[in-house]
Amino acid sequence: MNIATKRWLPHTVAAVCLLILLYPLAWLLATSLKPANEVVTSLDLWPSHLEWSNYTTALDGVSGISVTRLLSNTLLIAAGAVLGNVLSCSLAAYAFARLRFRLRKAMFAFMVATLMLPHHVVLIPQYIIFNRLGMVDTYWPLVLPKFLATEAFFVFLIVQFMRGLPRELEESARIDGCGAFRTYWSITLPLSRPALITTAIFTFIWTWNDFFTQMIYLFAPENFTITLALSGFVDQNSTSAYGPMFAMSVISVLPIMLFFFVFQRYLVQGMATTGLKG
Amino acid sequence: MSAVSTRAPARADRTTDRRPAAERGRRVRERQWPAYVFLSPWMIGAVVLTLVPMAVSLYLSFTDYNMFDPPRWVGLRNYGDMLTQDPRYWRSVGTTLLYVVVAVPLKLALALGVAMLLKNLARGRAFYRSAFYAPSLLGASMSIALVWRALFNDGGSVSGVLDTFGIHTGSWVGNPHLAVYAVVLLSVWQFGAPMVIFLAGLQQVPPDLYEAAALDGAGRWRQFVSITVPMLSPVVFFNLVLEIINSFQVFTPAFAISGGDGGPADSTLFYTLHLYERGFTASHMGYAAAMAWLLLIVIGVITLILFRTSRSWVFYADEETR
Numbered sequence: 001m002n003i004a005t006k007r008w009l010p011h012t013v014a015a016v017c018l019l020i021l022l023y024p025l026a027w028l029l030a031t032s033l034k035p036a037n038e039v040v041t042s043l044d045l046w047p048s049h050l051e052w053s054n055y056t057t058a059l060d061g062v063s064g065i066s067v068t069r070l071l072s073n074t075l076l077i078a079a080g081a082v083l084g085n086v087l088s089c090s091l092a093a094y095a096f097a098r099l100r101f102r103l104r105k106a107m108f109a110f111m112v113a114t115l116m117l118p119h120h121v122v123l124i125p126q127y128i129i130f131n132r133l134g135m136v137d138t139y140w141p142l143v144l145p146k147f148l149a150t151e152a153f154f155v156f157l158i159v160q161f162m163r164g165l166p167r168e169l170e171e172s173a174r175i176d177g178c179g180a181f182r183t184y185w186s187i188t189l190p191l192s193r194p195a196l197i198t199t200a201i202f203t204f205i206w207t208w209n210d211f212f213t214q215m216i217y218l219f220a221p222e223n224f225t226i227t228l229a230l231s232g233f234v235d236q237n238s239t240s241a242y243g244p245m246f247a248m249s250v251i252s253v254l255p256i257m258l259f260f261f262v263f264q265r266y267l268v269q270g271m272a273t274t275g276l277k278g
Numbered sequence: 279m280s281a282v283s284t285r286a287p288a289r290a291d292r293t294t295d296r297r298p299a300a301e302r303g304r305r306v307r308e309r310q311w312p313a314y315v316f317l318s319p320w321m322i323g324a325v326v327l328t329l330v331p332m333a334v335s336l337y338l339s340f341t342d343y344n345m346f347d348p349p350r351w352v353g354l355r356n357y358g359d360m361l362t363q364d365p366r367y368w369r370s371v372g373t374t375l376l377y378v379v380v381a382v383p384l385k386l387a388l389a390l391g392v393a394m395l396l397k398n399l400a401r402g403r404a405f406y407r408s409a410f411y412a413p414s415l416l417g418a419s420m421s422i423a424l425v426w427r428a429l430f431n432d433g434g435s436v437s438g439v440l441d442t443f444g445i446h447t448g449s450w451v452g453n454p455h456l457a458v459y460a461v462v463l464l465s466v467w468q469f470g471a472p473m474v475i476f477l478a479g480l481q482q483v484p485p486d487l488y489e490a491a492a493l494d495g496a497g498r499w500r501q502f503v504s505i506t507v508p509m510l511s512p513v514v515f516f517n518l519v520l521e522i523i524n525s526f527q528v529f530t531p532a533f534a535i536s537g538g539d540g541g542p543a544d545s546t547l548f549y550t551l552h553l554y555e556r557g558f559t560a561s562h563m564g565y566a567a568a569m570a571w572l573l574l575i576v577i578g579v580i581t582l583i584l585f586r587t588s589r590s591w592v593f594y595a596d597e598e599t600r
Contacts (some may be wrong), residue, residue, distance in 0.1 A: 010395050014406050018390060021413060023466065027435060028425045029538040092320035101313035111320070114328060116519075116581055118527055120553055122562050124338060125331035128345070148323025155320065182313040209419040211530045212550075216558060230420040234427070235537040242428065249421035260415055264408045267415070271471055272478035 026251075032246040039242045054243035058251060062229045063221045067251060074225040076210060077142050081207040081242045082200045084146030085154050089199060090192065092149045093158035098170065108159075114152045127216065141217045142210075146203070154199045157270060161195035162188060198270030202261045205256050226252040280495040340570035344561040345483060356568035367569075369544045370552035373458055377548065378525045381465040386517055389469040393476035394506075407477060411470035423464070427451055430535070451535055455543035464531045472517040479513035480506070491563030508593040515592045519584055526577055529554070549573060 026045055032054055034047040061067045095101070096108050130141040149155055165188065173183045189196070211227050218228060230252060233245050260267065314321070339356055341349035344499070360367050392410060396403050416422050430436050430450035437447050450456040487505050507514075532548040539546065540547030540555070549569070557566025 007400075011400050011402070013395060014392075014402075016397065018406065018409055021410065023430060024425050025416075026424065027429065028421070031428070078403070088319040088323070091316045093317035095313045098315035099309075099316065101310045104313075107317070107321075110324065110584070114324070116523055116577065117328070118523075118570065118573050118577055120527070120550065121327055121335055122331035123335075124557060124567050125334035126327060128334070129326075131333070136495045139446065143598050145323065145327055147319060148327060149320035150323045150327050180316070196327075206418075209416075209530075211420055211533070212554075227420045230424065231534070231538075234425060234534045239460070245424065246421075246428075248426055253416055253419060253421045256415055256419070257412075260408075260412055262344075264296050264411070268408060268411055271411070271474045 028246055028249060029180055031242055032250045036240050036243055039240075050103060051243055054247040055251075057244035059248035060227075062224075062232055065221050065224055065229070067226070067229075067248065069222070070224055070226045070229050071251070073223060074227070077139050077214075077225065078204050078207040080139065080143035081146045082203045084143060085149075085151060085203040086196050086200055088147050088149035089151065089154040090158050090189060091184075092155045093162055094188055096155070097159045097162035098184075098188065099180060111152050111155055112145070115156060123216075125163070127157060130217070136217055137219045137223060139223070142213055151203070154203070157199060158192060158195045161192055163193050194266060197263065197266045201267055202270065208256060208263060315320055335567040335570060337563050339571050341564045342562075343567075345563055347487045349564065352564070356565045357572070359546075360565070360568060360572070366544060366547060366552060370540075370547045370549045373545065373547055374526060374549040377458060377462060377465075377528065378522060380459075381462045382518070382521045382525055384462070385466045385469045386472055386514070386521060389471075389473035389517070390476050390510075390514075393473045393480055396473075396477055397480045407474060411474055414468040414471040417464060417468035418530055420530060420534060423531045426460060426464050426531065427535050427537075430456075434557065441504060451537075452542055454497040454543040457535065457542060457545045460535055461528070461531050461548075464535075465525065465528070472521065475513055476510065479510050511592045512594060515584070515588050519581060522580060522584075523577055526573065 008210075027229070030045040030047060031039060033050045033052070034054075035049065035051045038048060059067045061070055092111075096104065096111070096175050126141070126145075127136075130136055133140075135141055135144075169191070170183050170187050173187050174180075209227065211231060214225050215231065218224060226248075230245075230248060233241070294395075327558040338349060340351060340353055342352050342355075396406055396410075399406065413422075424541065428434055432449040432452065434449070436450060440447050447453070447456060450460045468530035487509070488501055491501050491505060527550055528548055529550045532546050532551050536551070540551050553566050553569045553573075555567065556562045
């Protein structure tokens with residue numbers, strides 16, 4: 001191999017990989033703008049003309065619930081989940097990373113073990129609890145657990161980050177008379193911003209994408225999320241409905257794409273640090 | 279809250295603390311409680327939403343329970359029925375195992391390959407890293423699952439492209455032999471997440487190791503086997519455990535690609551799909567709880583085996599300093 005090939009062969013391979021990888025997304029966008037009669041007949045991605053009416057149909061939503069309503073429902077759940085996770089996970093993480101207490105080792109081991117716990121083991125009893133509390137078909141079962149730091153992944157992520165912070169600032173704060181809570185709130189928390197942002201974004205995206213929990217707990221169409229509305233299409237085999245259906249899909253992945261473009265640095269770094277320090 | 283610990287500087291060094299033992303003991307106790315305040319949301323969650331539900335679901339797995347009538351004790355019958363009376367159970371175990379065994383190695387191999395490619399890229403590495411990562415965020419969504427179903431359906435792009443190469447597959451999602459591979463490919467499409475972790479691991483390998491090896495005449499392959507693999511083994515281990523645990527629990531793509539029922543001919547009836555169908559559609563909550571516990575045991579055993587064997591193949595460079 002001469003120097004020139006050596007330099008641009010990796011670039012070519014990477015570019016080809018990227019094209020294959022992005023094809024499904026390009027297909028999604030193209031199909032959402034195609035007229036009904038073109039969907040199956042051509043492998044050609046480019047629509048003969050842009051069928052914007054797919055989007056106006058999609059905005060009407062499903063079973064009388066508009067897409068705006070579906071999106072604001074989803075946003076409400078996601079915002080609650082983000083707030084809950086950031087608060088409760090950072091509180092727990094601070095205790096694990098910085099405070100000394102007798103059961104620390106045992107509790108930390110338990111927390112790490114729950115990382116591997118399949119959700120299905122606690123699913124049915126949790127459902128019974130929320131059912132007894134009259135919370136089925138409300139957003140509580142989707143949001144309340146986040147305020148109780150049930151997602152060990154984020155506790156772990158923030159612990160790892162806090163352990164990497166220099167102790168000097170916190171120590172001088174405590175010598176100056178700051179209590180544990182003050183130190184957490186005005187020193188450690190601001191310093192942990194990158195980990196908290198990573199937590200917030202992952203929580204938002206995972207909640208936005210979640211289907212299983214939403215399907216189990218939500219029944220009334222007016223409580224539906226965008227994912228639940230889309231799930232009504234799964235047994236749809238007729239390609240004539242593709243346009244509006246994929247227009248709605250585009251609308252539903254748009255917030256994730258947006259978050260990705262704005263925050264990709266935090267996402268990629270958050271992912272890399274959890275894996276390395278584990 | 280902050281008033282309480284103002285008296286206690288953060289560190290009380292044992293050797294220099296000359297106060298009476300009783301007083302020291304009291305101060306240690308005093309410094310304990312803020313930690314439990316910080317942990318209280320987590321502790322409530324751990325007890326109310328994890329420990330108690332685990333115990334309850336273990337109990338329910340020995341009962342007949344439909345959410346309305348009180349649970350009726352049936353001993354080991356759910357487990358017995360599952361293993362001997364329910365052919366769909368074994369079907370779901372087979373599908374899930376096939377999925378784990380095919381998807382995880384493929385995904386990790388691709389992730390490692392691409393990470394090594396990107397590592398040597400002088401320019402554009404950050405761009406490619408982010409771009410390859412994007413599918414990992416979208417892959418779990420219903421939208422992408424629907425796209426996948428369309429791409430692998432009759433007249434979809436996949437069979438269209440394969441036709442031009444003379445390979446006639448027809449619809450994948452309608453074919454009991456191929457449907458599960460559509461789900462596998464959706465998992466492989468999300469190789470970006472483990473790739474990011476691999477790439478970060480590769481960048482931490484000290485370059486002088488490679489230089490020394492090259493001076494000693496080690497070729498590319500030799501360097502890969504003797505330096506990259508051992509230095510990267512903790513990251514490989516982490517990715518492997520994570521991917522296996524996640525793959526056992528795949529749901530949304532299976533649900534969407536199978537049209538919601540695990541079809542055709544139960545070929546995409548994944549374990550979690552069967553569990554959902556038994557528990558929530560057919561209201562056999564006891565049976566579903568038993569399925570969940572068997573899943574936990576299987577995942578636990580596999581994780582344990584991985585941890586045990588890891589001692590012989592995972593190499594920690596900073597072992598002495600730990």
